[in-house]
Amino acid sequence: MRKVLVANRGEIARRIIRTLKAEGIAAVAVYSEADKDMPFVHEADEAVLIGPPPVPQSYLNVEAILAAARQTGADGVHPGYGLLSENAAFAERCREAGLVFIGPAPDVIAKMGDKVTAREIMRRAGVPVVPGCEGTLADAEEAVARAREIGYPVMLKASAGGGGIGMQVVNNDEDLRQAFQSARGRAKAYFGNDAMFLEKYVQNPHHIEVQIAADHHGQILHILERECSIQRRHQKVLEESPSPFLDEQTRQRICQAAVEAARAVGYTGVGTVEFIVDEAKTFYFLEMNTRLQVEHPVTEEITGLDLVKLQLDIARNEPLRLRQEEIQAHRHAIEVRICAEDPNTFLPSPGRIEEYRPPQVEHVRIDDGVEAGIQVTPYYDPMIAKVIASGETREKAAARLSDALKAFYISGIKTNIPFLLEVLDDPVFRAGTYTTHFVQNRKKAQHGS
Numbered sequence: 001m002r003k004v005l006v007a008n009r010g011e012i013a014r015r016i017i018r019t020l021k022a023e024g025i026a027a028v029a030v031y032s033e034a035d036k037d038m039p040f041v042h043e044a045d046e047a048v049l050i051g052p053p054p055v056p057q058s059y060l061n062v063e064a065i066l067a068a069a070r071q072t073g074a075d076g077v078h079p080g081y082g083l084l085s086e087n088a089a090f091a092e093r094c095r096e097a098g099l100v101f102i103g104p105a106p107d108v109i110a111k112m113g114d115k116v117t118a119r120e121i122m123r124r125a126g127v128p129v130v131p132g133c134e135g136t137l138a139d140a141e142e143a144v145a146r147a148r149e150i151g152y153p154v155m156l157k158a159s160a161g162g163g164g165i166g167m168q169v170v171n172n173d174e175d176l177r178q179a180f181q182s183a184r185g186r187a188k189a190y191f192g193n194d195a196m197f198l199e200k201y202v203q204n205p206h207h208i209e210v211q212i213a214a215d216h217h218g219q220i221l222h223i224l225e226r227e228c229s230i231q232r233r234h235q236k237v238l239e240e241s242p243s244p245f246l247d248e249q250t251r252q253r254i255c256q257a258a259v260e261a262a263r264a265v266g267y268t269g270v271g272t273v274e275f276i277v278d279e280a281k282t283f284y285f286l287e288m289n290t291r292l293q294v295e296h297p298v299t300e301e302i303t304g305l306d307l308v309k310l311q312l313d314i315a316r317n318e319p320l321r322l323r324q325e326e327i328q329a330h331r332h333a334i335e336v337r338i339c340a341e342d343p344n345t346f347l348p349s350p351g352r353i354e355e356y357r358p359p360q361v362e363h364v365r366i367d368d369g370v371e372a373g374i375q376v377t378p379y380y381d382p383m384i385a386k387v388i389a390s391g392e393t394r395e396k397a398a399a400r401l402s403d404a405l406k407a408f409y410i411s412g413i414k415t416n417i418p419f420l421l422e423v424l425d426d427p428v429f430r431a432g433t434y435t436t437h438f439v440q441n442r443k444k445a446q447h448g449s
Protein backbone atom coordinates (compact mmCIF):
# COMPACT_ATOMS: atom_id res chain seq x y z
CA MET A 1 0.00 0.00 0.00
CA ARG A 2 1.43 3.36 -1.00
CA LYS A 3 -1.51 5.73 -0.72
CA VAL A 4 -4.54 5.45 1.55
CA LEU A 5 -7.75 7.46 1.36
CA VAL A 6 -9.21 8.26 4.79
CA ALA A 7 -13.00 8.13 4.43
CA ASN A 8 -13.69 10.07 7.62
CA ARG A 9 -13.22 13.45 9.30
CA GLY A 10 -12.21 15.16 12.54
CA GLU A 11 -10.06 13.57 15.21
CA ILE A 12 -10.11 10.04 13.78
CA ALA A 13 -9.06 11.18 10.30
CA ARG A 14 -6.16 13.01 11.93
CA ARG A 15 -5.28 9.98 14.08
CA ILE A 16 -5.18 7.68 11.04
CA ILE A 17 -3.13 10.18 9.00
CA ARG A 18 -0.54 10.23 11.82
CA THR A 19 0.16 6.50 11.49
CA LEU A 20 0.01 6.56 7.69
CA LYS A 21 2.78 9.17 7.71
CA ALA A 22 4.85 7.16 10.21
CA GLU A 23 4.52 4.17 7.86
CA GLY A 24 5.58 6.18 4.81
CA ILE A 25 2.15 5.85 3.23
CA ALA A 26 0.64 8.92 1.54
CA ALA A 27 -2.67 10.08 3.04
CA VAL A 28 -5.63 11.35 1.02
CA ALA A 29 -8.30 13.26 2.93
CA VAL A 30 -11.83 13.68 1.66
CA TYR A 31 -13.82 16.58 3.06
CA SER A 32 -17.12 18.39 2.86
CA GLU A 33 -17.55 22.11 2.21
CA ALA A 34 -18.01 22.60 5.98
CA ASP A 35 -14.62 21.03 6.75
CA LYS A 36 -12.26 22.81 4.38
CA ASP A 37 -10.34 24.51 7.21
CA MET A 38 -10.12 21.48 9.50
CA PRO A 39 -6.66 20.24 10.58
CA PHE A 40 -7.13 16.78 9.01
CA VAL A 41 -7.55 18.38 5.58
CA HIS A 42 -4.27 20.28 5.87
CA GLU A 43 -2.33 17.43 7.41
CA ALA A 44 -3.15 14.99 4.60
CA ASP A 45 -0.83 14.83 1.58
CA GLU A 46 -3.77 15.46 -0.72
CA ALA A 47 -7.37 16.44 -0.08
CA VAL A 48 -10.47 16.09 -2.25
CA LEU A 49 -13.72 17.99 -1.79
CA ILE A 50 -16.54 15.42 -1.94
CA GLY A 51 -19.68 17.48 -1.41
CA PRO A 52 -21.84 19.80 0.67
CA PRO A 53 -21.99 19.58 4.49
CA PRO A 54 -24.83 17.04 5.04
CA VAL A 55 -23.32 13.54 5.46
CA PRO A 56 -25.51 11.77 2.88
CA GLN A 57 -24.03 14.09 0.26
CA SER A 58 -20.41 13.92 1.47
CA TYR A 59 -19.06 11.41 4.00
CA LEU A 60 -21.69 8.80 3.06
CA ASN A 61 -21.47 9.56 -0.64
CA VAL A 62 -19.90 6.33 -1.89
CA GLU A 63 -19.64 7.45 -5.52
CA ALA A 64 -17.83 10.67 -4.61
CA ILE A 65 -15.44 8.84 -2.28
CA LEU A 66 -14.62 6.15 -4.85
CA ALA A 67 -14.12 8.87 -7.47
CA ALA A 68 -11.67 10.63 -5.12
CA ALA A 69 -9.75 7.37 -4.67
CA ARG A 70 -9.58 6.84 -8.43
CA GLN A 71 -8.57 10.43 -9.11
CA THR A 72 -5.73 10.40 -6.55
CA GLY A 73 -4.51 6.87 -7.31
CA ALA A 74 -5.13 5.61 -3.77
CA ASP A 75 -4.75 1.86 -3.30
CA GLY A 76 -6.36 1.56 0.13
CA VAL A 77 -9.31 3.01 2.06
CA HIS A 78 -9.48 3.47 5.83
CA PRO A 79 -13.08 4.09 6.96
CA GLY A 80 -12.37 5.14 10.58
CA TYR A 81 -15.40 4.71 12.85
CA GLY A 82 -19.07 5.57 12.26
CA LEU A 83 -20.05 6.74 8.75
CA LEU A 84 -19.17 3.94 6.24
CA SER A 85 -17.00 1.88 8.59
CA GLU A 86 -19.49 -0.96 9.09
CA ASN A 87 -21.15 -0.77 5.70
CA ALA A 88 -20.61 -4.13 3.98
CA ALA A 89 -21.74 -2.74 0.60
CA PHE A 90 -19.08 -0.01 0.79
CA ALA A 91 -16.36 -2.55 1.67
CA GLU A 92 -17.49 -4.60 -1.33
CA ARG A 93 -17.47 -1.56 -3.64
CA CYS A 94 -13.91 -0.77 -2.53
CA ARG A 95 -12.84 -4.31 -3.38
CA GLU A 96 -14.52 -4.16 -6.79
CA ALA A 97 -12.66 -0.91 -7.46
CA GLY A 98 -9.34 -2.63 -6.67
CA LEU A 99 -8.93 -0.83 -3.34
CA VAL A 100 -7.86 -2.52 -0.12
CA PHE A 101 -10.61 -1.87 2.43
CA ILE A 102 -8.88 -1.57 5.83
CA GLY A 103 -11.23 -3.75 7.81
CA PRO A 104 -12.66 -7.26 7.68
CA ALA A 105 -14.22 -8.92 4.62
CA PRO A 106 -17.65 -7.60 3.53
CA ASP A 107 -19.46 -10.83 4.51
CA VAL A 108 -18.01 -10.63 8.04
CA ILE A 109 -19.22 -7.02 8.38
CA ALA A 110 -22.68 -8.11 7.17
CA LYS A 111 -22.86 -11.10 9.54
CA MET A 112 -21.88 -9.07 12.60
CA GLY A 113 -24.18 -6.22 11.56
CA ASP A 114 -27.11 -8.61 11.77
CA LYS A 115 -27.46 -9.23 15.51
CA VAL A 116 -29.52 -12.43 15.17
CA THR A 117 -26.92 -13.94 12.81
CA ALA A 118 -24.10 -12.83 15.12
CA ARG A 119 -25.87 -14.43 18.10
CA GLU A 120 -26.38 -17.71 16.24
CA ILE A 121 -22.75 -17.86 15.08
CA MET A 122 -21.54 -17.28 18.64
CA ARG A 123 -23.99 -19.72 20.21
CA ARG A 124 -22.91 -22.49 17.83
CA ALA A 125 -19.24 -21.74 18.52
CA GLY A 126 -19.78 -22.06 22.28
CA VAL A 127 -19.30 -18.34 23.01
CA PRO A 128 -21.79 -17.53 25.78
CA VAL A 129 -24.74 -15.41 24.56
CA VAL A 130 -27.51 -13.92 26.72
CA PRO A 131 -30.27 -16.52 27.29
CA GLY A 132 -32.97 -15.72 24.74
CA CYS A 133 -34.79 -16.90 21.65
CA GLU A 134 -33.19 -18.74 18.75
CA GLY A 135 -33.46 -16.94 15.43
CA THR A 136 -36.07 -14.25 14.82
CA LEU A 137 -39.61 -13.85 16.18
CA ALA A 138 -42.44 -14.48 13.70
CA ASP A 139 -45.07 -12.42 15.55
CA ALA A 140 -46.18 -10.99 18.90
CA GLU A 141 -47.60 -14.36 20.03
CA GLU A 142 -44.30 -16.10 19.45
CA ALA A 143 -42.58 -13.27 21.34
CA VAL A 144 -44.91 -13.85 24.31
CA ALA A 145 -44.31 -17.63 24.24
CA ARG A 146 -40.53 -17.17 24.17
CA ALA A 147 -40.61 -14.46 26.85
CA ARG A 148 -42.51 -16.81 29.19
CA GLU A 149 -39.79 -19.44 28.69
CA ILE A 150 -36.98 -16.93 29.22
CA GLY A 151 -38.72 -15.22 32.14
CA TYR A 152 -39.42 -11.48 32.47
CA PRO A 153 -37.94 -8.92 32.32
CA VAL A 154 -36.78 -9.42 28.74
CA MET A 155 -35.15 -7.12 26.24
CA LEU A 156 -36.78 -6.80 22.83
CA LYS A 157 -34.17 -5.97 20.20
CA ALA A 158 -34.08 -5.28 16.46
CA SER A 159 -31.68 -7.55 14.58
CA ALA A 160 -30.50 -4.63 12.45
CA GLY A 161 -30.09 -2.39 15.54
CA GLY A 162 -27.15 -2.37 17.87
CA GLY A 163 -25.40 0.24 19.95
CA GLY A 164 -28.62 0.69 21.92
CA ILE A 165 -30.81 1.55 18.94
CA GLY A 166 -34.11 -0.29 18.63
CA MET A 167 -34.19 -2.05 22.00
CA GLN A 168 -36.50 -1.94 24.98
CA VAL A 169 -37.07 -3.66 28.31
CA VAL A 170 -40.42 -5.43 28.71
CA ASN A 171 -41.91 -6.72 31.99
CA ASN A 172 -45.07 -8.66 31.07
CA ASP A 173 -47.15 -10.22 28.28
CA GLU A 174 -49.38 -7.21 27.82
CA ASP A 175 -46.47 -4.77 27.47
CA LEU A 176 -44.69 -7.15 25.12
CA ARG A 177 -47.68 -7.43 22.74
CA GLN A 178 -47.85 -3.63 22.68
CA ALA A 179 -44.10 -3.12 22.33
CA PHE A 180 -43.67 -5.76 19.65
CA GLN A 181 -45.80 -4.06 16.99
CA SER A 182 -44.40 -0.58 17.55
CA ALA A 183 -40.78 -1.77 17.85
CA ARG A 184 -41.15 -3.79 14.65
CA GLY A 185 -42.60 -0.76 12.86
CA ARG A 186 -39.71 1.40 14.02
CA ALA A 187 -37.14 -1.20 12.96
CA LYS A 188 -38.72 -1.37 9.51
CA ALA A 189 -38.69 2.43 9.17
CA TYR A 190 -35.16 2.90 10.58
CA PHE A 191 -33.26 -0.03 9.12
CA GLY A 192 -35.53 -1.39 6.38
CA ASN A 193 -35.40 -4.68 8.32
CA ASP A 194 -38.02 -5.65 10.88
CA ALA A 195 -36.41 -8.86 12.24
CA MET A 196 -36.79 -8.89 16.03
CA PHE A 197 -35.38 -11.07 18.82
CA LEU A 198 -35.57 -11.42 22.59
CA GLU A 199 -32.99 -11.73 25.34
CA LYS A 200 -33.22 -12.03 29.09
CA TYR A 201 -32.75 -8.51 30.48
CA VAL A 202 -29.50 -8.38 32.43
CA GLN A 203 -30.03 -6.00 35.36
CA ASN A 204 -27.41 -3.44 36.28
CA PRO A 205 -24.70 -4.84 34.00
CA HIS A 206 -21.15 -3.88 33.15
CA HIS A 207 -20.31 -3.16 29.55
CA ILE A 208 -16.90 -4.63 28.86
CA GLU A 209 -15.35 -5.01 25.43
CA VAL A 210 -12.28 -6.93 24.28
CA GLN A 211 -9.94 -5.67 21.58
CA ILE A 212 -8.88 -8.33 19.13
CA ALA A 213 -6.57 -8.48 16.08
CA ALA A 214 -6.54 -11.28 13.52
CA ASP A 215 -4.20 -11.60 10.52
CA HIS A 216 -4.63 -13.47 7.23
CA HIS A 217 -2.29 -16.22 8.43
CA GLY A 218 -4.53 -17.67 11.13
CA GLN A 219 -3.22 -15.81 14.16
CA ILE A 220 -5.85 -14.25 16.43
CA LEU A 221 -4.77 -12.17 19.42
CA HIS A 222 -6.72 -10.41 22.12
CA ILE A 223 -5.43 -7.04 23.25
CA LEU A 224 -7.10 -6.93 26.67
CA GLU A 225 -10.38 -5.32 27.66
CA ARG A 226 -11.88 -1.87 28.07
CA GLU A 227 -14.49 -1.05 30.69
CA CYS A 228 -17.12 1.12 28.97
CA SER A 229 -19.97 1.12 31.48
CA ILE A 230 -20.08 4.89 31.92
CA GLN A 231 -22.50 5.85 29.19
CA ARG A 232 -25.31 8.31 28.75
CA ARG A 233 -28.10 7.31 26.38
CA HIS A 234 -25.80 4.76 24.76
CA GLN A 235 -23.08 7.35 24.18
CA LYS A 236 -19.91 6.41 26.00
CA VAL A 237 -18.64 9.10 28.34
CA LEU A 238 -15.52 7.50 29.84
CA GLU A 239 -13.57 4.31 29.06
CA GLU A 240 -10.75 2.70 30.99
CA SER A 241 -8.46 -0.28 31.07
CA PRO A 242 -7.84 -2.52 32.91
CA SER A 243 -11.46 -2.83 34.08
CA PRO A 244 -11.63 -2.21 37.84
CA PHE A 245 -14.43 -4.81 37.97
CA LEU A 246 -12.66 -7.86 36.52
CA ASP A 247 -10.51 -10.30 38.45
CA GLU A 248 -7.61 -11.93 36.64
CA GLN A 249 -9.42 -15.22 36.04
CA THR A 250 -12.52 -13.56 34.53
CA ARG A 251 -10.26 -11.34 32.41
CA GLN A 252 -8.49 -14.40 30.97
CA ARG A 253 -11.82 -16.10 30.24
CA ILE A 254 -13.53 -13.11 28.62
CA CYS A 255 -10.46 -12.39 26.47
CA GLN A 256 -10.36 -16.03 25.38
CA ALA A 257 -14.08 -15.90 24.54
CA ALA A 258 -13.38 -12.86 22.33
CA VAL A 259 -10.70 -14.80 20.45
CA GLU A 260 -13.20 -17.65 19.93
CA ALA A 261 -15.79 -15.13 18.71
CA ALA A 262 -13.33 -13.76 16.14
CA ARG A 263 -12.43 -17.29 15.04
CA ALA A 264 -16.11 -18.25 14.70
CA VAL A 265 -16.77 -15.58 12.03
CA GLY A 266 -13.43 -15.83 10.26
CA TYR A 267 -12.47 -12.35 11.37
CA THR A 268 -9.47 -10.57 9.87
CA GLY A 269 -8.40 -7.13 10.99
CA VAL A 270 -8.69 -5.23 14.24
CA GLY A 271 -12.07 -5.52 15.96
CA THR A 272 -13.93 -5.40 19.24
CA VAL A 273 -16.11 -7.99 20.93
CA GLU A 274 -18.68 -6.44 23.27
CA PHE A 275 -19.83 -8.32 26.34
CA ILE A 276 -22.35 -7.63 29.02
CA VAL A 277 -21.20 -8.77 32.49
CA ASP A 278 -23.62 -9.26 35.36
CA GLU A 279 -22.96 -8.69 39.05
CA ALA A 280 -21.83 -12.30 39.51
CA LYS A 281 -19.22 -11.68 36.76
CA THR A 282 -20.99 -13.98 34.30
CA PHE A 283 -20.37 -12.60 30.83
CA TYR A 284 -22.36 -12.82 27.62
CA PHE A 285 -21.54 -11.87 24.02
CA LEU A 286 -23.57 -8.84 22.89
CA GLU A 287 -22.18 -7.57 19.61
CA MET A 288 -19.03 -7.45 17.57
CA ASN A 289 -17.85 -4.11 16.21
CA THR A 290 -15.95 -4.58 12.98
CA ARG A 291 -14.16 -1.23 13.08
CA LEU A 292 -11.51 0.73 14.97
CA GLN A 293 -13.27 2.21 18.00
CA VAL A 294 -13.35 5.71 19.43
CA GLU A 295 -11.78 4.39 22.66
CA HIS A 296 -8.89 2.49 21.01
CA PRO A 297 -6.27 4.87 22.55
CA VAL A 298 -6.97 3.41 26.01
CA THR A 299 -5.63 0.07 24.74
CA GLU A 300 -2.71 1.77 22.98
CA GLU A 301 -1.69 3.65 26.12
CA ILE A 302 -1.60 0.56 28.35
CA THR A 303 0.07 -1.80 25.84
CA GLY A 304 2.31 0.52 23.80
CA LEU A 305 0.81 -0.86 20.58
CA ASP A 306 -0.39 1.23 17.61
CA LEU A 307 -3.73 -0.28 16.56
CA VAL A 308 -3.83 1.62 13.27
CA LYS A 309 -0.42 0.17 12.41
CA LEU A 310 -1.77 -3.31 13.20
CA GLN A 311 -4.69 -2.61 10.86
CA LEU A 312 -2.27 -1.62 8.10
CA ASP A 313 -0.04 -4.66 8.70
CA ILE A 314 -3.03 -6.99 8.45
CA ALA A 315 -4.36 -5.19 5.35
CA ARG A 316 -0.89 -5.62 3.74
CA ASN A 317 -1.18 -9.37 4.35
CA GLU A 318 1.67 -9.32 6.83
CA PRO A 319 1.62 -11.74 9.73
CA LEU A 320 1.20 -10.15 13.16
CA ARG A 321 4.68 -10.22 14.64
CA LEU A 322 3.40 -10.48 18.20
CA ARG A 323 2.81 -13.31 20.60
CA GLN A 324 -0.08 -13.31 23.06
CA GLU A 325 2.31 -13.42 26.06
CA GLU A 326 3.95 -10.19 24.85
CA ILE A 327 0.69 -8.27 25.13
CA GLN A 328 0.54 -6.92 28.66
CA ALA A 329 -1.02 -3.96 30.46
CA HIS A 330 1.92 -1.88 31.62
CA ARG A 331 -0.21 0.97 32.96
CA HIS A 332 -3.75 2.09 33.69
CA ALA A 333 -5.43 4.44 31.20
CA ILE A 334 -8.67 6.43 31.31
CA GLU A 335 -10.24 8.30 28.39
CA VAL A 336 -12.98 10.90 28.33
CA ARG A 337 -14.71 12.44 25.34
CA ILE A 338 -14.93 16.22 25.15
CA CYS A 339 -18.07 17.27 23.31
CA ALA A 340 -19.32 20.65 22.15
CA GLU A 341 -22.44 20.54 24.29
CA ASP A 342 -24.10 22.28 27.19
CA PRO A 343 -22.93 20.45 30.35
CA ASN A 344 -26.33 20.91 32.00
CA THR A 345 -28.75 20.07 29.18
CA PHE A 346 -26.42 17.84 27.09
CA LEU A 347 -27.71 19.68 24.02
CA PRO A 348 -25.21 20.38 21.20
CA SER A 349 -23.43 23.74 21.44
CA PRO A 350 -22.26 24.57 17.93
CA GLY A 351 -20.29 27.73 17.23
CA ARG A 352 -16.83 29.08 16.50
CA ILE A 353 -14.00 27.93 18.76
CA GLU A 354 -12.38 31.24 19.73
CA GLU A 355 -9.51 29.99 21.87
CA TYR A 356 -8.26 26.42 22.10
CA ARG A 357 -5.41 25.47 24.42
CA PRO A 358 -5.15 21.79 25.29
CA PRO A 359 -2.73 21.05 28.16
CA GLN A 360 0.62 19.53 27.23
CA VAL A 361 1.70 17.23 30.00
CA GLU A 362 3.44 13.90 30.23
CA HIS A 363 1.19 10.81 30.25
CA VAL A 364 -1.75 12.82 28.94
CA ARG A 365 -2.56 12.10 25.31
CA ILE A 366 -4.95 14.32 23.41
CA ASP A 367 -6.55 13.11 20.18
CA ASP A 368 -8.42 16.10 18.80
CA GLY A 369 -9.73 17.29 15.50
CA VAL A 370 -10.04 21.04 15.94
CA GLU A 371 -8.06 24.22 16.62
CA ALA A 372 -8.84 27.88 17.35
CA GLY A 373 -10.97 29.46 14.61
CA ILE A 374 -12.75 26.23 13.68
CA GLN A 375 -16.52 26.31 13.38
CA VAL A 376 -18.24 23.40 15.16
CA THR A 377 -21.28 22.73 12.95
CA PRO A 378 -24.50 20.84 13.70
CA TYR A 379 -23.89 18.50 10.75
CA TYR A 380 -21.54 16.14 12.54
CA ASP A 381 -20.84 14.39 15.83
CA PRO A 382 -20.20 16.99 18.56
CA MET A 383 -17.10 15.19 19.90
CA ILE A 384 -14.10 17.45 19.39
CA ALA A 385 -11.37 15.82 21.47
CA LYS A 386 -10.47 12.79 23.54
CA VAL A 387 -8.24 13.10 26.56
CA ILE A 388 -6.45 9.93 27.62
CA ALA A 389 -4.44 9.94 30.84
CA SER A 390 -2.35 7.06 32.09
CA GLY A 391 -0.39 6.16 35.19
CA GLU A 392 1.08 3.28 37.12
CA THR A 393 -2.16 3.14 39.09
CA ARG A 394 -5.81 3.93 38.40
CA GLU A 395 -5.69 6.72 41.00
CA LYS A 396 -2.73 8.40 39.28
CA ALA A 397 -4.39 8.16 35.88
CA ALA A 398 -7.62 9.65 37.28
CA ALA A 399 -5.79 12.49 39.04
CA ARG A 400 -3.84 13.31 35.86
CA LEU A 401 -7.01 13.28 33.79
CA SER A 402 -8.77 15.58 36.23
CA ASP A 403 -5.82 18.04 36.22
CA ALA A 404 -5.68 17.94 32.42
CA LEU A 405 -9.39 18.72 32.08
CA LYS A 406 -9.09 21.65 34.50
CA ALA A 407 -6.22 23.02 32.41
CA PHE A 408 -8.00 22.49 29.07
CA TYR A 409 -9.01 25.95 27.89
CA ILE A 410 -11.73 26.25 25.24
CA SER A 411 -13.79 29.37 24.57
CA GLY A 412 -16.54 30.26 22.09
CA ILE A 413 -18.49 27.03 22.58
CA LYS A 414 -19.76 25.18 25.63
CA THR A 415 -18.24 21.81 26.45
CA ASN A 416 -19.05 18.91 28.75
CA ILE A 417 -15.77 19.34 30.71
CA PRO A 418 -17.63 20.32 33.93
CA PHE A 419 -19.72 17.12 33.66
CA LEU A 420 -16.60 15.00 33.05
CA LEU A 421 -14.94 16.50 36.14
CA GLU A 422 -18.00 15.60 38.23
CA VAL A 423 -17.81 12.02 36.98
CA LEU A 424 -14.11 11.76 37.90
CA ASP A 425 -14.87 13.20 41.33
CA ASP A 426 -17.79 10.85 42.05
CA PRO A 427 -17.16 8.39 44.92
CA VAL A 428 -18.68 5.53 42.89
CA PHE A 429 -16.27 6.24 40.03
CA ARG A 430 -13.38 6.51 42.49
CA ALA A 431 -14.30 3.15 44.01
CA GLY A 432 -14.45 1.60 40.52
CA THR A 433 -17.77 -0.11 41.29
CA TYR A 434 -19.91 1.66 38.69
CA THR A 435 -22.28 -0.13 36.26
CA THR A 436 -24.13 1.01 33.12
CA HIS A 437 -26.64 2.79 35.37
CA PHE A 438 -23.99 5.15 36.80
CA VAL A 439 -25.01 8.36 35.00
CA GLN A 440 -28.73 7.72 35.55
CA ASN A 441 -28.16 6.91 39.26
CA ARG A 442 -26.13 10.12 39.74
CA LYS A 443 -28.94 12.18 38.22
CA LYS A 444 -31.49 10.54 40.52
CA ALA A 445 -29.29 11.20 43.56
CA GLN A 446 -28.98 14.88 42.56
CA HIS A 447 -32.74 15.25 42.28
CA GLY A 448 -33.14 13.62 45.68
CA SER A 449 -35.40 10.87 44.38
Ligand code: MV4
Nearest residue numbers: 130155162163164199200201202207231286436
Ligand atom coordinates in the same frame (compact mmCIF):
# COMPACT_ATOMS: atom_id res chain seq x y z
C1 MV4 B 1 -28.60 -5.44 26.95
C2 MV4 B 1 -28.67 -4.97 28.27
C3 MV4 B 1 -29.26 -5.79 29.22
N1 MV4 B 1 -29.72 -7.01 28.85
N2 MV4 B 1 -29.08 -6.65 26.64
C4 MV4 B 1 -26.86 -1.42 25.03
C5 MV4 B 1 -25.94 -1.24 23.89
C6 MV4 B 1 -25.99 -2.48 23.10
N3 MV4 B 1 -24.69 -2.83 22.62
C7 MV4 B 1 -26.55 -3.50 24.02
N4 MV4 B 1 -27.00 -2.81 25.19
C8 MV4 B 1 -27.53 -3.49 26.23
N5 MV4 B 1 -28.05 -4.71 25.96
C9 MV4 B 1 -29.62 -7.41 27.59
N6 MV4 B 1 -30.10 -8.63 27.27
C10 MV4 B 1 -28.13 -3.73 28.56
C11 MV4 B 1 -27.56 -2.98 27.54
C12 MV4 B 1 -26.96 -1.73 27.91
C13 MV4 B 1 -27.72 -0.68 28.41
C14 MV4 B 1 -29.09 -0.76 28.51
C15 MV4 B 1 -29.82 0.29 29.03
C16 MV4 B 1 -29.16 1.46 29.45
C17 MV4 B 1 -27.81 1.58 29.32
C18 MV4 B 1 -27.08 0.51 28.80
C19 MV4 B 1 -25.72 0.64 28.69
C20 MV4 B 1 -25.00 -0.39 28.20
C21 MV4 B 1 -25.63 -1.59 27.82
